[in-house]
Amino acid sequence: MSSSTPETSTQPQPTIDARESIHTIPTHHSAAVFEQHGGPVEIKMVATPTPRGLKPGEALVRLIYTGVCGTDHHVLRGHWPIESKLPLVGGHEGAGVVVALGPGADAFVDIGDRVGIKWLADSCLACDSCRRGLEPNCDKAECSGFSRDGTFQQYAVAAAKHLSPIPAGLSLKDAAPILCADVTVYTALRRADLVPGQFCAILGAGGGLGHLAIQYCVYSGLRVVAVDTGEDKRQLCQSLGAETFIDFRQTKDLVDDVKRATTDGKGPHGALVAASSGAAYEDALKFLRPGGILVAVGLPGGAVIRAGVFDTVLNNLRLAGSYVGTRQEAIEALEIAATAKVRARYRVLGLSDLPAVFEDMEQGRIAGRVVLDLDK
Ligand SMILES: [Zn+2]
Ligand SMILES: [Zn+2]
Numbered sequence: 001m002s003s004s005t006p007e008t009s010t011q012p013q014p015t016i017d018a019r020e021s022i023h024t025i026p027t028h029h030s031a032a033v034f035e036q037h038g039g040p041v042e043i044k045m046v047a048t049p050t051p052r053g054l055k056p057g058e059a060l061v062r063l064i065y066t067g068v069c070g071t072d073h074h075v076l077r078g079h080w081p082i083e084s085k086l087p088l089v090g091g092h093e094g095a096g097v098v099v100a101l102g103p104g105a106d107a108f109v110d111i112g113d114r115v116g117i118k119w120l121a122d123s124c125l126a127c128d129s130c131r132r133g134l135e136p137n138c139d140k141a142e143c144s145g146f147s148r149d150g151t152f153q154q155y156a157v158a159a160a161k162h163l164s165p166i167p168a169g170l171s172l173k174d175a176a177p178i179l180c181a182d183v184t185v186y187t188a189l190r191r192a193d194l195v196p197g198q199f200c201a202i203l204g205a206g207g208g209l210g211h212l213a214i215q216y217c218v219y220s221g222l223r224v225v226a227v228d229t230g231e232d233k234r235q236l237c238q239s240l241g242a243e244t245f246i247d248f249r250q251t252k253d254l255v256d257d258v259k260r261a262t263t264d265g266k267g268p269h270g271a272l273v274a275a276s277s278g279a280a281y282e283d284a285l286k287f288l289r290p291g292g293i294l295v296a297v298g299l300p301g302g303a304v305i306r307a308g309v310f311d312t313v314l315n316n317l318r319l320a321g322s323y324v325g326t327r328q329e330a331i332e333a334l335e336i337a338a339t340a341k342v343r344a345r346y347r348v349l350g351l352s353d354l355p356a357v358f359e360d361m362e363q364g365r366i367a368g369r370v371v372l373d374l375d376k
Contacts, residue, residue: 031153037078054102059160066151067093067177079301092119092144094151095172105160115163118179122159170338177344185213187325196221199268204275206233215342232367258287278303293318350376
């Protein structure tokens with residue numbers, strides 16, 4: 001695989017994929033299966049669930065495209081302190097069509113509906129977290145491509161109440177990266193509570209999450225200081241409206257460069273850290289201006305945010321985590337994407353390319369996102 005700049009998707013696209021009308025459910029389908037953490041990804045045929053086997057509230061989705069997220073790579077490699085089910089079909093940015101419904105699922109979706117499967121696969125909607133609008137923190141949360149099989153396959157069973165409706169005007173291909181990368185940064189930037197004219201630094205700005213965060217910032221009137229590395233990512237960030245790009249491998253003093261990129265040299269008002277390195281978090285705490293907020297969304301395994309109490313107090317710094325989003329935030333992000341104000345930049349590859357995609361991800365070579373065509 002090359003590390004070329006991804007194709008753009010800003011041109012109007014047909015919203016209906018011919019495959020959206022395929023409703024013959026086969027006995028077997030293609031899936032990418034992780035047998036063990038750190039092990040190879042195997043592309044193989046697995047049994048397709050039958051409509052009769054669906055439980056109450058479940059839907060069977062014929063997936064056509066899926067995005068590939070850094071989280072999938074972390075899960076495969078076993079980078080996190082919590083372990084996924086095994087064997088596992090990873091993936092949590094799936095876009096497709098509902099082809100069968102279990103009892104009661106028609107309260108949420110109909111057969112033929114275009115839907116997305118996101119990271120949060122299910123939640124109870126009744127616990128304290130769910131009631132307070134923190135569905136991802138549900139006591140009974142289930143996650144796609146982690147605690148249940150995800151979207152690196154052509155058919156997936158999903159809790160109908162957590163499927164995201166894909167608006168007309170947004171192709172399934174464009175919808176896929178919205179379901180995790182985009183929802184995550186949309187929600188995180190809302191939490192940052194920045195206002196037009198303020199500066200936001202984005203660390204990991206050229207990656208799957210970061211390049212979408214740039215677009216939300218620009219859309220909201222914020223001024224972007226992008227931090228990442230490599231020429232592909234520089235070009236991508238600048239083409240999306242970042243005022244400054246700082247290559248963290250080339251700068252002699254990242255903290256100073258970020259501060260100087262703001263008009264008065266006092267540093268950005270907010271920092272969204274989508275980088276997969278722990279060092280990015282410490283840098284952000286050093287360059288934020290007084291009253292600034294750091295919003296953490298990247299999940300480097302084992303990383304720790306070390307914040308000096310003295311500086312945190314005296315500078316009125318705020319430190320926030322932001323973990324994906326709710327059903328409502330997914331709907332809002334998809335609706336914004338349908339207006340083309342914010343669109344993922346991606347390359348389309350096949351399911352069989354997944355091992356090579358993980359390899360590129362490990363090396364930090366992917367600018368924007370990769371979307372897999374599940375029929376290739
Ligand atoms: Zn993700
Ligand atoms: Zn709950």
